[in-house]
Amino acid sequence: MAANHLYLIDGSGYIFRAYHRLPPLTNRHGQPAGAVYGFTTMLWKLVEELNAADGPTHLAVILDASSHTFRNDMYDQYKAHRPPPPEDLVPQFPLIRTATRAFSLPCIEEEGLEADDIIACYTTAALAEGWRVTIVSSDKDLMQLIDAEDRVDLFDTMNNRRLGREHVREKFGVEPEQLGDVLALMGDSVDNVPGVPGVGPKTASELIKTYGTLEAVLAAAPEIKKPKLSQSLIDHADNARLSRELVRLVCDRALPEPLEALAMKGIPEEPLREFLTEQGFRSLLGKLGGVEAAAAMPTRVEDEPPFVHKEYETVTTEADLDRWIAAGFAAGVVAVDTETDALDCISAGLVGVSLAHASGKACYIPIAHGAAGGDLLSEKPAQLALDLVMAKLKPLLEDPAVLKIGQNLKYDLIMFRRHGVDIAPYDDTMLLSYDLDAGLGGHGMDDLAKRHLDHACIEFKAVCGTGKAQISFDQVPLDRATEYAAEDADVTLRLWKRLKPRLTREAASRVYELVDRPLVPVVAEMERAGILVDRAELHKLSTEFGEAIIKLEARVHEAAGGPFPIGSPKQLGEVLFDRLGLTGGRKGKSGVYSTDVTELERLAAEGIEVARLVLDWRQLTKLKSTYTDALQEEINTTTGRVHTCFSLAVAQTGRLSSTDPNLQNIPIRTEEGRRIREAFVAPPGHVLLSADYSQIELRLAAHMADVPQLREAFAAGTDIHNLTAEELFGEVNRDTRGKAKTINFAILYGISSWGLAGRLGVDRGEAQAIIDRYFDRFPGVKNYIAATINEVREKGFVTTLFGRKTHLPGIKGKTVGERQSAERQAINAPIQGTCADIIKRAMVRMPAALMEAGLSGTRMLLQVHDELVFEVPDAEVETAKATIRAVMANAAEPHVSLSVPLGVEIGTGLSWGAAH
Structure with a gap:
């Protein structure tokens, strides 16, 4: 007979995974129920999969009874820095216990002990009976329980893998029996286990491998050759011993329930059915077989209907x-999306419109579909006329009582404006995601659907093909076009239901409502306007x-000693370091x-x-291919203008980015860059006006880091670089x-x-001395940097003054390089992000200000970084200058x-170059 196999589920880990995995959902009583x-x-x-595979004979869910345990009595700072659980999670803890018991599974907790201790006690007892044990967790503390005979393993359900002795060796470099000593030396910032300062995982592992035990390490501390490490071990020996007791798992307490009480006896349906019915979890009830009861329940966010493409109309x-x-008016909210025959919204033709007023309730309205696949002998499908559709949709899309939902709504807004329809009010799911989760993944529909709905959208290439065989959307058969287009509207509405409730809870309302959402129509109008370009000059x-x-x-x-293809990095490297024999060459993994x-x-x-010449060659060839050649092709044949596309949700810090063409990377300080700007011109009777924030990042740094000298200098109009030169070097010269x-x-x-x-051309020692001197003169900057790094380490994100979050998951990266890169980004992101927020605020307020001034x-x-470019009639120039300066200065x-x-520099001229 096979040995008994006990599975112990770390319920606390499951709870927090469930909470962060789903949006803030409610049950049918309106109570928080996402977790x-x-x-x-x-x-x-888990239970289904385990029974279908190497199933357990015994199983229990282990939970924490309370936050106070014997470890808090041992060390009052234990877990002191942990924030309290979220407010909407607290009332869900009792329901989770009820859920476990609804499965007729033991739910075990014990006052004074942590879940890890209870798991350790049951593991020890089971091993004494000759059982196998699997702990459903990936917690490093529980890895101490993996025994020498491989009768205990951990099951990491996140990555669907088993963790045994080999995993501990690979991760920590020691045997599981030594892991507690390693954890004691390195400490744990999450649980506030002190450890020994300066001893990280690698050092702790090496020490234990060398000396065997914590006590042996502490005894040998005076002889350790690294002075700082030796002294730290001596000074903090008591903390190390305390830490060893804090990480030690209790294994010998009486079991709250006997082992036999954990025997698996199947899952009786009725208790589970009663629980699911009470909560209103329709899909789970349907899975159990309660189809009629499920159908009678109101649909909630957590339990929406599946995607059934054949049901789209x-x-x-x-x-x-x-x-x-009429259904859209009745619902008060409608998702809308457009389909076109090209990507360029300025010249593309409108092919159709899709709507959705409830999850799974979506339609597609074809307008300009031709024969399927471009077959000239086939008839066009029956469809409504463009003017009729626009006339009928206009009251719905402009009604202030109906909220319109879009994904990257700017595109659709431009398409509708071209046909006399102004969408309002609206929400944009792309921007909701951007303001909630910047840095955590893409914000396109496909990414969001996969991440939040676990749904793979129909790909464009699946309906239109690729390469030479690709067709435009107006040639797609209506049945297939409907599935694709209506799905977009359906997905958009479902995403909105998940993302919008998070705004308030996650403190993202201000940046969304004041900065990003109102910017959509402003940027749409800028794209429609375009800028005049002199083709002959290009x-x-x-x-x-x-x-x-x-x-x-x-x-x-000539400098290289013979011809070679300069554009080939491989051959350039061979010329520099082989032919010319230059020193310092480094090869990558490919050997190049x-x-x-x-x-x-x-x-x-x-x-x-030769290196300087190649740099010049690269710069010039890039300018020619990217701008002077490419811009000629980008000029719209109808308007004679270039219409760039401003991406609203790409740059992690909140800045707009420009594509098709990119007008933000034209060099500012070079003669070639200035001449390219000369090709951007004003029409007759107008000038171009450039309004640029002056040193806005340094100004914001002075405010955010609270640096009195810098604040006073900016208030007095003092040259900030002269001030810094005087502070650091004692004199001001070029x-x-x-x-x-x-x-x-x-x-x-x-x-x-x-x-x-590297930047200053000095050695590292002198550079460090300069940094130290800077921090000594401006301590506020040093404090700001330290506080920001602490914030990102604790929260995983940093925020701007307007509350924009930049998530930096690299702060938890496996390598030092990843973590240091995240720290550098964290230092700058609040400043650069606040710059982005301020110029966006100026853009949002600009149209009304210009109108009020009669302009x-x-x-x-x-919009290019910290600069706004305007086209101004000659008669309006002076008033425009004053109005634009006031809006930007007070944004x-x-x-x-x-x-x-906030200083604003303004220039005007017949070209963009002349306006600088």
Whole structure:
């Protein structure tokens, strides 16, 4: 007879996984129930899968009875830094216990003990009886229980893997029996186990491998050759011994329930059915077989109908369209999406519109479908006329009592505006996701559907094909087009139900309501306006750049000792480090020398002419291909303008990004970049006006880091780089001011001494001395950096003054490099993100301000980093300057009050270049 096999489920881990996995759902009584639903689903899945495979003979769910245990009596700071559980999770704890018992499974907890201790007691008792034990958890503390005979393992359900002795060796470098000593040395910031300062996992592992036990390490501390480590072990020996007791699992307490009481006896249906009915978990009840009871329940967010594409409706008659519009009015909320025959919303034709007013209730209204697959001999399908559809949809889409939901609504807003329809009010699920989860994944529909709905959307290529065989959407058969298009509206509505309730709970309402959501129509109008470009000037520049590139190639070949393809990194590396024998070359995994910009700049700084010439060649070829050549192709044949696309949810810090074409990366300080800007021109009777925030990041740093000298300097209009040069070097000249400027910005990006040394051309020691001197003169900056790093380590994200979150999961990365990179991003993200929020606020308020000032001819065209570009009639220039300056200078108010003024520099000219 096979040995008994006991499974012990770490219920606390399950609870928090369930809570964070699902949105804030409610049961049919309106009580918070997201964690309950997730816990129930996960537990059911686990029990089913275990019974179908190597199932347990005995099983129990182990929970924490309370937050206070004997460890708190031993050390009053134990877990002192842990935040209390979320308010909406607390009332779910009793329901989770009820859920466990509804499965007729033992639910065990004990006052004064943690769940880990109870698991340890049951494991010890089971082993004494000759049983096998599997602990359903991946908690490192529980890995101490893995025994020498491999009768105990852990089951990591997140990654569907078993963890045994080999895993402990790989992860910690020691045997499970030694793990407690390693944990004691390294401590645990989450549980506030002190450990020994300066001893991390790697050092702790090496010490235990060398000396065997914690006590042996402490005894040998005076002889350890590393002075800092030796002294730390001596000074903190008592903390190490205390930590060893804190991480030691209790194994010898009396069992709350005897082992035999944990025997698996199946899951009787009635208690479970009663619980599921009481909670209103329709899909789980249906899974149990209670179809009739499930059907009688009101549908809630946590239990929506499945996606059934064949049930989506194709609307081809006026009566059916009226019925769907009436349903939208009745629901008070409707998801809307457009389908077009091209990606460019300025020139694309509208092919159809999809609507959804409830989950699973969606339709597609075809407008301009031709014969399927472009078959000239086939007839066009029956469909409604564009003007009729727009006339009927207009009252619904413009009704202030009906909320419209879109995913990347800016695109659809532009399409509808071209046909006389202004969508309002609205929510955008892409922006909801962006303001809630920036840094945690993509915000496109496919990503969101997979992440929040566990649903794979129909791919565009599945309906339109790829490559030469690809067709435009107006050639897709209506049945297939309906499935694809209606699904978009259905998914959008379901996403909104999950994301919108999180705004308040997760403190994202302010940035969404005040910054990002109202920006959508403003940016849409900027894209529609476009900017006039002089094609002849671009052609002239392309010719000149082409001639200059040929000359540069000849000089590169001469300096390199012969011709070679300059655009090939492999051959360039061979020329530099093999043919010319230059030193310092480094090869990657592929065996190819690195010739990236950092490497070439290093060589150029050493006086290597060929490196400098290649840098010039790369810059010029990029400008020619990316701008002077490509922009000519981007000019809209109807408007004569270039219409860039501003992406609202790409940059992690909140900045807008520009694509198709990208107008934000034209070099600012080079002559070539200035000449490219000269090709962006004003129409006759107008000028282009450039309004640029002056040193906004440094101003915000002065405010956010509370640096009195910098605040006073900005208030007085003092040159901030001169001030820094005086503080750091004792004198102001061209050299010290240049260094001060580099330092001012580098510090805000969390630069290391190595990085600063490279920027300034000094050794690392001098660079570190400069950093130390900077922090000594401006201690507020040092305090800000320390506080920000602590915040991101604790929360996993940092926030701007408007509450925008930037999540940085790399702070928990496995490598030092990942964690340091996240720290550098964290230092700058609140400052750069607040800059983004402020210029967005200025853009949001600009249209109304221009209208109020009577500036009917002034249009905002571009946003490039900290700059806004306007097209202004000659007669409106002076009024426009004053109005735009006032809006930008006061953009943060009244929601954020700054202790420094926001400086705005304004220039005008017949071209963008001249306006700078």
